[in-house]
Amino acid sequence: MAVQLVEAAGLRDACDLDLLLFFSRHPRVVLSSEQLAAYVGYELGQVARALDRLLEIGLLRRMLNQGGSGRMYVLEVGAAEPWLEPLQQMCATPDGRNTLKGLLKQRQSETGDASNRRLSGARSS
Amino acid sequence: MPERDLVKTGIAGLDDIMAGGLLRGSVVLVEGTAGTGKTTLGVEFIYRGAAEFNEPGIIVLFEVSPDKLVRDAALFGWDLPALERAGRLKIVFTTRQVFQQEIQQADSLLLDEAAAIGARRIFVDGLVPRATGDTDTRRNTPEAFHLLAEGLQRERLTAVLGVEIAGTLDARLGASLPEEFIADTVIQLRTEPMERAVQRSIEIVKARGQDYRMGRHSFSIVDGKGIEVYRRVQAPRDSLREEAAAFDPSTRVTTGVPGLDDLMGGGLFLGSTTLVVGITGSGKSVMALQYVAEGARRGERSIMLTLDEPRAQVLRNAATIGIDLKPSIDTGLVRLVYDRPQEIEIDRHFLELEKIVKEFQPRRAVIDSLSTYGSSLGSTGRSFRDFFHAVVALMKEHQVTTLYNHENPELLGMSSVMGPYGVSSLVDNVVLLNWVELGDTFRQALTIAKMRANAFDRTTRECEIVNGHGMRVLPREIPPGATRRLAFWEYFGLVARSPERHAPPGISG
Numbered sequence: 001m002a003v004q005l006v007e008a009a010g011l012r013d014a015c016d017l018d019l020l021l022f023f024s025r026h027p028r029v030v031l032s033s034e035q036l037a038a039y040v041g042y043e044l045g046q047v048a049r050a051l052d053r054l055l056e057i058g059l060l061r062r063m064l065n066q067g068g069s070g071r072m073y074v075l076e077v078g079a080a081e082p083w084l085e086p087l088q089q090m091c092a093t094p095d096g097r098n099t100l101k102g103l104l105k106q107r108q109s110e111t112g113d114a115s116n117r118r119l120s121g122a123r124s125s
Numbered sequence: 126m127p128e129r130d131l132v133k134t135g136i137a138g139l140d141d142i143m144a145g146g147l148l149r150g151s152v153v154l155v156e157g158t159a160g161t162g163k164t165t166l167g168v169e170f171i172y173r174g175a176a177e178f179n180e181p182g183i184i185v186l187f188e189v190s191p192d193k194l195v196r197d198a199a200l201f202g203w204d205l206p207a208l209e210r211a212g213r214l215k216i217v218f219t220t221r222q223v224f225q226q227e228i229q230q231a232d233s234l235l236l237d238e239a240a241a242i243g244a245r246r247i248f249v250d251g252l253v254p255r256a257t258g259d260t261d262t263r264r265n266t267p268e269a270f271h272l273l274a275e276g277l278q279r280e281r282l283t284a285v286l287g288v289e290i291a292g293t294l295d296a297r298l299g300a301s302l303p304e305e306f307i308a309d310t311v312i313q314l315r316t317e318p319m320e321r322a323v324q325r326s327i328e329i330v331k332a333r334g335q336d337y338r339m340g341r342h343s344f345s346i347v348d349g350k351g352i353e354v355y356r357r358v359q360a361p362r363d364s365l366r367e368e369a370a371a372f373d374p375s376t377r378v379t380t381g382v383p384g385l386d387d388l389m390g391g392g393l394f395l396g397s398t399t400l401v402v403g404i405t406g407s408g409k410s411v412m413a414l415q416y417v418a419e420g421a422r423r424g425e426r427s428i429m430l431t432l433d434e435p436r437a438q439v440l441r442n443a444a445t446i447g448i449d450l451k452p453s454i455d456t457g458l459v460r461l462v463y464d465r466p467q468e469i470e471i472d473r474h475f476l477e478l479e480k481i482v483k484e485f486q487p488r489r490a491v492i493d494s495l496s497t498y499g500s501s502l503g504s505t506g507r508s509f510r511d512f513f514h515a516v517v518a519l520m521k522e523h524q525v526t527t528l529y530n531h532e533n534p535e536l537l538g539m540s541s542v543m544g545p546y547g548v549s550s551l552v553d554n555v556v557l558l559n560w561v562e563l564g565d566t567f568r569q570a571l572t573i574a575k576m577r578a579n580a581f582d583r584t585t586r587e588c589e590i591v592n593g594h595g596m597r598v599l600p601r602e603i604p605p606g607a608t609r610r611l612a613f614w615e616y617f618g619l620v621a622r623s624p625e626r627h628a629p630p631g632i633s634g
Contacts, residue, residue, distance in 0.1 A: 025192045026218040030227060030234055035220055065232045070223035072234040 002103050005090065008083040010057040013108055014101045015042045015050040021091055023060065024084060027075040036073075129335070132180070132246070132283045135173025136166065138354030138476070142329060142338040147310060149245075150281050151333075152274045154304060156288045157314035162325060162346055163287035164189065165201075166314070167248035169351045170285050172203040174246045175213040182246035183239045183282075184216045185224060189250060191216045201351045212242050221253065225269060228276035236280055247277065250287045252304075270304045309333040315341070322468045327354055343472040355472035359511035362518060371521065372396035372553060374578050378489065378526040381419025382412055384598030388573055388582040393554060395488075396524040397577070398517050400495075400549060402531045402542055403558030408569060408588065409530040410434075411596045412558075413491040414443045414450075416528055420489040421453035427489040428481060429459070432466040432497040439463075446595035460485055469501045471512055478516070482523050490520060494530040495548075513548045537562055538622035542574065553577040559585075561619050563610075570619055571598055585620060587613045 011017050018040045023029070031039070037047040051073075054060040059080055063072040077084065090096040131146035140146045147153060155163045171182035186194065194216065195205045208214035215238050219227070227235040239247065277284045288304065305311050311331040316323050326341040344354040377392035386392040393399055401409045413429065420427040431439055439461055443450045453459040462481060464474055482490075495513065502508040513529075520527045529552070533539055539557055542549040549555060555575040560567045572585040587599045603612045616624040 025190045027191060028215060028217050028238075030217055030219040030223050032223060035223070063234050063237075065230060065234050068223065068226045068230055068234070070219065070227060070234065072217075072238070 001086075002090065002100055005083055005087050006100065006103055006107070009059075009080070009087060010053070011104060012053060013046075013050070013104050015040070015046045016053055017091075017097075017100060017104060018042070019047065019050045020054060020059065021088070023054070023073065023075040024080075024088055027077060028072070030070040030072045032069040032071070131335075132174075133178060134170050135177050136169050136352050136354065137350070138342075138344070138356060139327075139352070142327075142342055142354060142356055142360075143332065144336040144338070147283055148334055149283055150278055151283055151309040152277055152307070153283075153285045153310040153312060154288050154308040155285055155312045155314065156290050156302075158290050158316075161314035161316055162344070162352065163289075163314060164194070164197075164250050165346055166312075166352055167250055167285045167287050168194065168198055168203070168205075169201070171214065171246055171248045172198065172205065172208070172351075175208045176203075180245035181213040181242040182248065183235070183242075183244045184214070185235070185247065185249040186216065186218050187221055187224070187251040191218055200348060202349050203351070215239070215242060215244075221251075224249070225273065229272050233276075236276075239280060239282065244282060246285075247282045248285045248287070252286050252288045271307050274307050305331065317341075319468070324470060343470055345470070345473065353473070355470070355476045358472050358475040358515050359507065362515065372398075372526075372577075373524065379419055379423070380412070381415035381417075381422075382588075382596050382598060384586070384588070384600070385412075385571070388571075388586065388598065389554075389576060390579055390581055393526050394577075394579070395526055396521055397526055397553040398520065398551070399526075399528050399554040399556060400531055400542070400552045401528055401556045401558065402533045402539070404533055404536055404560065407558035407560060408590055408596050409532070409558060410442060410493055411446055411590055412556075413493055413528055413530060414439075414446065414448055415595050416489060417459055417491060418443070418448045418450065418453070421450075421458045424458065425488040426457075426485060427459050427491070428462060428485060428487045429491045429493065430462045430464070430478065431493045432464055432469070433494055434463075436461045436463050445592060446590070447593045448595065460487070466497045466501065469498075471498070471502060471508075475512065475515060479519055482519055482525065486523065487525050490525045490527040492516070492527065492529045494532055496530075496532040510548050510551075514551060517551055536560060538620050549575075557620065558588075559620055561613075561624060563616065563624060566610075568613075570613065572620060585613055 009020065011020065022040050033044060033048065037044045040047060051060070055062055059076055061074045061076055090100060130149040132149050133140050133146040134143070155166055157163050168184065171184050174180035174182050184194070198205050205214060205216065209216065217235060217238065219235070224235070227233045308331070310329070310333065313328045313330055315326045315328070317326050325344050325346070327344050328341045329337040329339070338356060338360050340357045340360060342354055342357045344352055347353055373395040376395035378395055379386050379392040380389070401412060403409050417427040417429050429439065434442070440450055450459055450461070454461065460481065498512060499509055502512060531543060533544065537560055539559060542555055554573070554577065557572040557574050559570040559572070561570045569588050569590070570585050571588045573581050573583065584601060586601065588596055589599060590596045601612065601614055603610070611626070613619060616626055618624050
């Protein structure tokens with residue numbers, strides 16, 4: 001179940017997950033990047049990457065204005081409809097959220113190992 | 126005079142005390158400490174606008190997360206997600222700092238969002254006034270608030286701004302916030318201690334360009350409904366009610382107590398107000414039940430409002446004197462209304478009574494008893510008198526002939542009609558029910574002490590209550606051989622607690 005949810009949502013790491021959960025609780029926000037980072041509790045760089053990811057896969061829409069520091073983010077609920085509620089339910093308990101985070105960490109390290117292997121293979125050849 | 130463009134809040138009772146609603150484009154401050162109902166009021170304003178008045182709206186939140194707001198609103202039956210899906214509502218989460226910037230910018234994202242759904246209303250929850258919290262003086266100045274108000278006005282949005290007050294409103298000792306001078310309307314919400322209970326109150330302290338009902342009105346937050354505001358019962362009613370405050374001296378309403386109508390010259394006048402005073406057990410409730418039953422017998426609608434005894438007890442009491450009220454209740458001729466006397470919210474109570482009278486249109490009414498209202502409102506101050514005045518005016522406007530029972534604490538005789546509750550001057554008729562001790566017997570006495578615009582029998586008459594039959598007033602003369610006791614007329618000082626027998630005929634001092 002956890003694997004399917006992570007894949008359906010296109011999540012890569014814990015920051016992606018926590019940012020998505022933040023937007024599921026606050027589907028329409030006007031915040032600066034710094035404020036957003038403070039709300040979810042990650043480094044600004046991590047949040048920027050996670051935002052790009054959610055924007056790229058179409059879960060989020062962003063609007064900018066010229067003068068202000070705030071950007072409007074709107075969660076595209078329609079795109080997330082089939083899996084968002086099960087994901088929220090799973091993350092409603094610390095155990096469920098930790099399971100998903102553990103899975104994301106594991107996948108991240110596997111991806112890292114594989115790319116390391118590819119890199120070292122390329123070097124040795 | 127040009128017609129004013131009023132925005133109905135849709136909140137039960139609020140538009141009434143706002144003389145119809147808010148002026149369009151107003152900036153309204155709703156102030157209060159935590160838990161006073163600011164968020165509920167603001168959300169209901171937006172919900173009613175979008176759902177009932179075709180006025181889409183925006184809710185701006187700084188602290189409460191939107192998912193919690195949606196959850197809480199569902200308890201009142203307000204489906205906010207459905208309104209969002211229909212493009213009639215947007216809930217935006219932001220910070221005070223960003224909001225302040227946004228509202229001042231011509232290309233504001235937030236105002237673009239408002240324009241996209243044609244928003245006419247906005248609720249901003251959790252503004253912090255300058256005097257109480259936000260220490261950033263660059264953004265938190267009266268000028269900054271003025272710019273905010275200007276931004277909202279530019280968009281022609283009617284704005285409700287929830288303002289968190291630290292401490293209590295009363296602790297400010299009348300000092301106004303700078304924001305209050307700039308805002309068009311200021312509404313204060315309070316929770317006020319009443320003995321060991323708490324009552325919610327709402328006060329309009331300012332409403333630029335419009336009339337409003339002054340004073341602290343009470344309100345409730347009701348599951349499944351939302352906010353219900355009850356106009357302060359003491360607040361003056363419209364002049365029509367006062368003008369109608371006259372009984373009809375050409376129509377009589379019979380009491381249902383054998384012998385009593387004769388003392389009154391045929392009965393009570395239609396629309397008159399009668400106070401029935403006596404100690405417990407002296408027959409006030411029995412007289413009231415007979416009055417209601419008499420109405421049912423004649424096909425006239427009656428209401429009996431009891432605070433002392435619940436409905437089942439009233440029905441049992443009636444049965445003991447041979448009155449079966451149930452069929453009359455079933456056919457809609459009689460309505461029994463019971464309200465628990467504990468912690469009675471007098472404004473809500475009066476509003477409900479007003480609704481019943483308007484809808485049911487009774488010809489007769491009984492209030493049992495005034496003493497219980499007195500216990501709730503206290504005998505000092507104007508509360509009780511103003512409340513009673515409002516009930517009397519309501520009943521007269523609708524020409525309801527009403528009996529008000531009042532328990533007098535004196536066991537024997539009566540030294541004053543209502544003790545500390547000095548309202549007997551407001552009533553048209555006063556009937557005294559007394560115990561009189563003669564020999565070794567308590568006997569029941571009835572005296573009509575007052576009857577406006579009518580010649581009436583002023584003698585104190587004996588009456589009796591018989592199981593299965595109820596009360597009746599006995600003839601002045603006791604028929605020969607009927608009893609060995611003396612008639613009341615053979616005594617003086619009956620009500621003055623010291624009855625003495627007149628000298629027997631033929632004996633002189």
